[in-house]
Amino acid sequence: MARMAAFVCALIICIAIVPAAYGEYYTKSRHVPRKEKVTRLHFFLHDILSGKNPSAVKVAGSNRTEGDKSPTPFGSVYAIDDPLKVGPEPDSKTIGNAQGLYLSSSQDYSKFTIVMCVDFGFTKGKFKGSSFSVFSRNPVTEADREVAVVGGRGKFRMARGFAKVKTSYFNATNGDAVLEYKVTLIY
Incomplete structure (x- = not known):
């Protein structure tokens, strides 16, 4: 009986300690x-929408822009x-790739805007295996x-910073673009 009482007391103490330790x-x-x-x-980022092997593909779009002939209609x-x-x-020379999504977010085509959620990963050189993320x-x-x-x-763990972006090449007919990136990372 004394052993059972000691076991019950030990069990109660263990149960009482658990919330304090893991709570x-x-x-x-x-x-x-x-x-x-x-x-x-x-x-330079090469964003290719045309050809047999595009690097950017439309995965969703609004049915409200069906007649839009733009390669990147609003809501796509x-x-x-x-x-x-x-x-x-x-x-x-290829040094990495940018993977993610972008949304054509402007209804005014004269002010074409995208919102991007993209991870820029490096596969060669000093930063091989590292990446930084843009959400902007x-x-x-x-x-x-x-x-x-x-x-x-x-x-680049815990990086913050900004990227200056310039369009180096743009084909308005098919949407292909080459963008120059000058990135400042603080980490």
Whole structure:
């Protein structure tokens, strides 16, 4: 009987301790001083909607824009796997790819705008295996524009920053574009 009472007491104590030990969803915060790095990148994104092997494909669209002859009508969503290259030429060296989605978000085609959710990953060089993420509005018709870097992984873990974007080439008939990116990352 004494053994049973000791077992019950031990069980009650264990049950009482569990909520205190596992009941919190966080640990105490502490300041970790570190020196931040700044990296600047320069590359070209090749966004190809035409041909037999496009790097951007329409995955959804509004039925309200059916008669629209634009390659990127308002309300259209595109999945992308665009190559990142060292130059604007189609045969320049590929250093990574941009994967994600963009939405054609402007009803006014003279102010064509997309909202992009894209991960820029590097497959070659010093930053192989690392990426940074952009979630931002991109006013495509503006000559010089800026998009927000909201995160990263690998060597760019916890990145923030911005990218200056310029259109290097654009075909209004089929939507193909080559975009120059000058990126500033802080991590």
